[in-house]
Amino acid sequence: MKLNKILLPITILFFIAGTVSCESYLDKEEDLPMSFPKIWEKRATIEQALSNVWGYMTSPDEMVDGHPFIGASDEGSATYDRAYRLINFGTWNPSNVPYQKWAQYYRGIREATIFMQNAPDAPAADLEDVEREQWPVEARFARAYYYYQLVQLYGPVMILGDELLDFNLSIEELQRPRNSMEECVEFIISELRECEKHLPVEQTPQYYGKPTKGACKAIISELTLFYARPLFNGNKLYANIRNQDGKELFPGIANVDMDRWKAAAAAAKEIIDMNEYELYKVESNGEIDPLKSYQGVFLELWNNELIWARYKGGYYARVHTTPRIAGGVAYGGVSPTQQQVDTYAMSNGIYPITDYNPDGTPIIDSRSGYDEDGFTNFEHPLDKGGAKRTYNMYLNREPRFYATVLWSGCKLPYTGSSAIVNFGFNGNSGGGISHDYPKPGYMVRKWTDPALNTSGGQWGNMTWPIFRYAEILLNYVEALNEYDPSHGDILKYLNQIRERAGVPNIEDVYPEAVGNQELMRELIRRERRVELSFENKRFFDTRTWMIAEEVDGGPMWGMNTSSSAPSPNASTTPEAFWERTVFETRVFEPKHYLYPIHQRELDRNELITQNYGW
Structure with a gap:
């Protein structure tokens, strides 16, 4: 264990709390007691502008009000009367999109581009050279991350690059079509590769959470894995979705491209080969304590399994x-x-x-x-x-x-x-x-x-994992199994996770799975579901694997919570409780694999093509 790495590359450091807002620090030229040029004259206001760029990020721990990823997947339930219920019961539509992120992330993209274009030549005398160089790269990373978040939800989106739309133009002049999925993936990867050249492997303690090379690679790993999975690779449902000019939004999607799996494996292996991260382990009497090890990933701040995480109050x-x-x-x-x-x-x-x-x-x-x-x-x-x-x-x-x-x-x-x-x-x-x-x-x-x-x-406080090393190992073995099911690294790295978890090697329990691609696929998916539970992964896994119609729709089961206790506030669970019971029946249709683009956006931009089925 490299003790000097325990507190390294990990979450987003927010300088201002509560900055997720429809208003923009950089856009408030008329409201601020300073003109737009004055923002760039002092380090403090430039730093505040950078913080505002990150203010459009959805907080990963806000599983009730911020996003639906736990309450609207088959791993979990959230009891409250919130918008994810519309998703669960299929009662949403383009005019009523729960957790609508399109406008939020495009605002963040615009803020990042403004920052990138102004910070390098800012006249602030107190801005250090390293900050002048690094901060625009961090904004570029944020912009790429926002694009990735959009692609996760909506599939192909509009890529604006370094263009800042002039909102004084007419509505017709501001309209833009969606780019293809292939173009979106290539753009996000190219942006992150450029960021990777300039970001450190490790951040100093005062900047825990700022992006690093590993964070860039982790986004690429998950993006390439999703791009290789059935939703975007062999899915005939999307084969004929085109822009108004006839351009395919999902080119070649009807045919499975095995090279995508190879690329996904290579992206994950890059992180493994960095030798910067490792599975968090606690040992007792020379042996791994699996309970304390797994618990520690989420309770010990800034541990060395985290690649990128969010420092939060608990x-x-x-x-x-x-x-x-x-x-x-x-x-x-x-x-x-x-x-x-x-x-x-x-x-x-x-x-x-x-x-x-x-x-x-x-x-x-x-x-x-x-x-x-x-x-x-x-x-x-x-x-x-x-x-x-x-x-x-x-x-x-x-x-x-x-x-x-x-x-x-x-x-x-x-x-x-x-x-x-x-x-x-x-x-x-x-x-x-x-x-x-x-x-x-x-x-x-x-x-x-x-x-x-x-x-x-x-x-307390916590560091919520956005990407951690265990996920990268699971990304790697899943991709390997798809294009080279006999590869020895499948067992090697899958068993590393199981060893930390305190369960026997997979080949000792399921010897028939060795070389059996279909069975190994199912075992890897189970391992992923358990290891990454309640970390906002299952929502996207069921969709990109295209199993959501089977697992996210239909009866959701639990124990019999309608069974009455003998008296109010009793601590003894009634006998009738111990019975499998349906607590709700959910709806998942093929159109639900991707979010609908809000009708408001379609009305503003007539060149946007709506997603399948909506």
């Missing part, structure tokens, strides 16, 4: 994933679905649930030792202090399960608390008494810091 992520019984302002409404709970392996490394019957009952791998019948006294490995009556479903699961999933009947996971959580109806953290409760009867434990006293308003 309030937002934790207030929504803390049971109500904790007191204070705990809302406790973000939770895993039963499908997500079923995904975790047993301690022997075997995935217990292989599929579901038409009635929703699980098909169980008999080798796993999994059992849904009865209860056993069990001591949670993170909650030492005595065995508790536990539903057998939760016994002998892999360590990441215990670090991620909080079920009814567990001890509240905070030091010094002896409260037992009850997610049943009228229970101390269930429905009936409050609308703040987890509909599936589980809660996300992954972001919990057990050392905090949340009832006293302690929420």
Whole structure:
């Protein structure tokens, strides 16, 4: 372990809080007590302008109000009455787009371009040479990141390059068509490659979170992987989507291009070969402690697995994933679905649930030792202090399960608390008494810091991972398996993740998967779903793999949270709770794979072609 790397390249450093706004620091020429040229005369106002460039970024921890990525994927549920419900039930349309990001990111793109064009020659005498050189590169990185965020949601978009649209022009003169998907991917990669030339491998401690070479490579890795997956590679649905002049927006999409998988593998391998990042590990008596290792990725600030992360106060992520019984302002409404709970392996490394019957009952791998019948006294490995009556479903699961999933009947996971959580109806953290409760009867434990006293308003700080090294390893093995399924690196790097997780090597558990591309594909996808759970990845994975019609639509399962506790605020979970129950039925149609472009944008720019099905 390279101790000098632990605190290195990692998140976005914000100089001003709360800068996500429809207004622009750089556009407020008439409102500011200074003219636009004066912004560039002092280092402080230039730095503020750079901060404003980053102010258009969607905060990754804002899983309720900022984005739908957890509440609108099959891994999770968010109980509140927010816009992601429109996505879940298929009741959205181009005039009612939840979490509309088109205008937000284009504002950020414009701010970045303005900064890039003015900062290098700024007359500020107190601006250091290194800042004059680096800050425009950071703005360029932000611009490329915003384009990538647009492409994730909408597919091909308008590439403006260094053009600043003159808003004094007529509406007709301002109209622009969408570029092709190929052009968008090439532009984003070329911009990041240019940034990479000028950004450091490591940032100094005072600038943790500013972009680095590794951050550039990580975006390229995820972008090239998504571009290789079925949504953009072999998807005939998009084959005939064209601009008004006949230009294809998805050229060649009907044919699978295997070179894209090769490019995705190469992009991930670049990061591995940097030797700058490693899986975070805690050792005890010379052996990896898988629970503390996995927990530590999310609890130890600036650890050396993080490639790019966001330094945040822990309030937002934790207030929504803390049971109500904790007191204070705990809302406790973000939770895993039963499908997500079923995904975790047993301690022997075997995935217990292989599929579901038409009635929703699980098909169980008999080798796993999994059992849904009865209860056993069990001591949670993170909650030492005595065995508790536990539903057998939760016994002998892999360590990441215990670090991620909080079920009814567990001890509240905070030091010094002896409260037992009850997610049943009228229970101390269930429905009936409050609308703040987890509909599936589980809660996300992954972001919990057990050392905090949340009832006293302690929420701590966190570094939310945007990209971390484990994802890069998973990107690499997935791409390798598609174009070279016999490659030895598949087992090597997949097993590195499993070793840290405390489960046996994949070939020891599934020897039949070695060289079997289809089975290995499924195992890699399962590993990704577990390892990267609740990190805003599953939403895009199900879409780019084109499995969302199967997994993001239809019944969403949990425990029976309508089962009543014997008395209000009781801590004992009722017996009827322990039954697989549908908590909602979602809708996913083929048109939902990509966001619709808002009707407002279509009305403003008649050259924009709407996405498929909308």
